Amino acid sequence: MLRNIALGCGVILLFVLQTTLLKDISFLPVTPNLLIILTSSVGFMRGRKAGLWAGFFCGLLMDIFYGELLGIYALFYMWAGYANGKLCRYFYPQDIKLPMSAIAFSDLGVNILIYFFLFLFRGRTSFLFYFINIMVPELVMTLIFMIGLYFVILKAFEFFNGLEKRSA
Amino acid sequence: MRRNNRKKISIPSKLILLVMSVICILFIFLSYAFDIDAGPVKVAAGYIFTPMQTGIGKVGNRIYERLEKYAGMSEVYDENIALKEEINELKKEVNDLKIAQYDVNELRSLLALDNTYAEYNKVAASIVGKDSGNWFDSFLINRGEKDGLSVGMNVIADNGLVGIITETGPNFAKVTSVIDDTTGVSAMVLSSANNCIVNGSLESMDSDGTIVFSGLNDTAGVVMVGDQLVTSYISSEYNPGILIGYITEIHTNSNKLTKSGHLKPAVDFEHLKYVYVITDMKETY
Numbered sequence: 001m002l003r004n005i006a007l008g009c010g011v012i013l014l015f016v017l018q019t020t021l022l023k024d025i026s027f028l029p030v031t032p033n034l035l036i037i038l039t040s041s042v043g044f045m046r047g048r049k050a051g052l053w054a055g056f057f058c059g060l061l062m063d064i065f066y067g068e069l070l071g072i073y074a075l076f077y078m079w080a081g082y083a084n085g086k087l088c089r090y091f092y093p094q095d096i097k098l099p100m101s102a103i104a105f106s107d108l109g110v111n112i113l114i115y116f117f118l119f120l121f122r123g124r125t126s127f128l129f130y131f132i133n134i135m136v137p138e139l140v141m142t143l144i145f146m147i148g149l150y151f152v153i154l155k156a157f158e159f160f161n162g163l164e165k166r167s168a
Numbered sequence: 169m170r171r172n173n174r175k176k177i178s179i180p181s182k183l184i185l186l187v188m189s190v191i192c193i194l195f196i197f198l199s200y201a202f203d204i205d206a207g208p209v210k211v212a213a214g215y216i217f218t219p220m221q222t223g224i225g226k227v228g229n230r231i232y233e234r235l236e237k238y239a240g241m242s243e244v245y246d247e248n249i250a251l252k253e254e255i256n257e258l259k260k261e262v263n264d265l266k267i268a269q270y271d272v273n274e275l276r277s278l279l280a281l282d283n284t285y286a287e288y289n290k291v292a293a294s295i296v297g298k299d300s301g302n303w304f305d306s307f308l309i310n311r312g313e314k315d316g317l318s319v320g321m322n323v324i325a326d327n328g329l330v331g332i333i334t335e336t337g338p339n340f341a342k343v344t345s346v347i348d349d350t351t352g353v354s355a356m357v358l359s360s361a362n363n364c365i366v367n368g369s370l371e372s373m374d375s376d377g378t379i380v381f382s383g384l385n386d387t388a389g390v391v392m393v394g395d396q397l398v399t400s401y402i403s404s405e406y407n408p409g410i411l412i413g414y415i416t417e418i419h420t421n422s423n424k425l426t427k428s429g430h431l432k433p434a435v436d437f438e439h440l441k442y443v444y445v446i447t448d449m450k451e452t453y
Contacts (some may be wrong), residue, residue, distance in 0.1 A: 020224045021224060023298040065217070078192070124370075
């Protein structure tokens with residue numbers, strides 16, 4: 001319960017940061033995707049179900065405020081969270097390779113879905129342009145921010161694990 | 169069988185995924201077909217997030233401005249702001265004069281339209297948040313239905329068209345900008361009154377900071393690079409005569425009838441912080 005409240009606060013905080021501060025820093029060419037870091041981390045740390053819900057709520061926030069179609073980001077992020085949940089059994093806190101590649105693939109995957117459904121469907125066919133100019137910069141930026149954010153999420157995860165063990 | 173029963177009863181995650189996916193897809197189609205939004209959820213979320221975004225945005229702005237000043241450029245910085253304001257003022261003045269002149273010469277007698285956009289009723293608003301991703305260009309402003317805003321109102325900044333309100337909550341409104349990949353604006357060349365369509369384009373915005381226009385019917389060849397494009401009289405959504413941008417590139421289409429090209433938006437979207445919402449709606453019959 002406490003864990004979910006903390007997660008909710010995390011989602012809200014990251015969403016607000018991503019739409020205000022990170023957008024105002026004009027020397028960043030693209031905005032990092034903090035919400036996919038959270039969705040993905042929850043997925044591979046806590047499993048499919050938790051990842052699915054975290055992704056759904058992250059996406060829903062974007063849909064409510066900025067989306068053209070209600071539910072499309074919720075759907076993509078939910079899938080990302082679920083897919084990351086499948087990696088749960090391979091996850092060890094000491095090993096950063098899996099989180100890093102999982103977050104990278106999630107970010108890329110969600111962006112490819114967005115391109116496919118929201119751009120290709122409107123006749124924007126130059127995939128390579130969007131790949132080089134939007135997806136790759138966002139991926140790099142997300143991975144840079146991940147290095148800091150991931151350890152905060154990991155610490156929170158371990159803190160709540162300890163809390164649950166003590167109360168059990 | 170017995171062992172399974174002893175386990176904690178829980179819904180399989182695959183089933184949740186399936187059900188939630190179906191719900192999402194249903195909502196996507198509903199919002200596409202009937203233009204519905206999140207309703208009460210949106211209202212509640214608006215009350216939670218708009219104050220937070222405003223607060224963090226203010227703090228961020230203050231930190232950011234201080235940082236820039238401490239970089240040893242405080243004088244240059246202040247002067248720059250003052251000069252920019254002056255330029256915007258002058259641009260607006262020139263544009264207003266041009267529009268007024270054009271109206272006097274050609275259209276006032278015909279259409280009795282003597283509006284320049286200095287005369288529209290406006291509400292000032294500040295931007296509280298921008299689209300979280302890198303694909304679209306929409307943002308939220310801190311005024312909403314309570315301040316009399318509604319969907320379809322035009323949004324301008326110092327010297328040109330910013331976009332249009334596409335969604336409103338009680339205390340916030342979503343503005344889709346003219347540089348957004350999905351936007352289309354009916355425009356005309358100010359000097360010759362030729363009509364065309366201006367479309368936002370992520371691709372061309374990302375390569376050289378321009379957006380595209382198409383369908384320009386100019387067989388006489390009077391439209392030049394540097395000409396101003398303003399919103400047209402025939403637009404169903406935009407008030408006429410609002411500056412959109414300056415033509416940077418023209419080429420003739422392969423059908424030899426129409427021209428298309430690129431234009432530089434008049435508004436600096438990168439550093440946009442305050443906007444005006446025109447509360448006069450375009451009247452359509």
